[in-house]
Amino acid sequence: MAMPVGGAGLSPTRVTGGIDPPLRIVTAWETAQVQAGDAPPVVFSGVHARILSELASLGGPASWEVVAREVWPDEDDAWVLRKRWDVNLGRLRARLREGGVRTDLVRAAGTGQVELVLGRHDVLDDRG
Secondary structure, eight states: OEEEOOSOSSOSBOTTSOBOOOEEEEEOSSEEEEEETTSOOEEEEHHHHHHHHHHHHHOSOEEHHHHHHHHSTTOOOHHHHHHHHHHHHHHHHHHHHHTTOOGGGEEEOSSSEEEEOOOTTOEEEEOO
């Protein structure tokens, strides 16, 4: 079910003064699409789609470890889990940037919390 997000998250105005187009985000566990305005969607699969899907289903900030344990449930080694998280979060942000999507969509607060940050006009359709 698609839900417009009313007032949650950061302002869609960048520091440069430009307005970011509203995002349409569709998540379905093994796939995710993020579309900025009329641009072609950035399509994710595998681990990156699972990260986006978990963040969408949580609906707010969560510990990186909670999300990572959902993505890699069989990983017992905390150090390996953290390394996988850091590498894949970096790659996810790079794909967002390459696709013209604001990289603060997935924000780590620096306190161990991570969240999906939606603007006022963004639409999230969580089909998971």
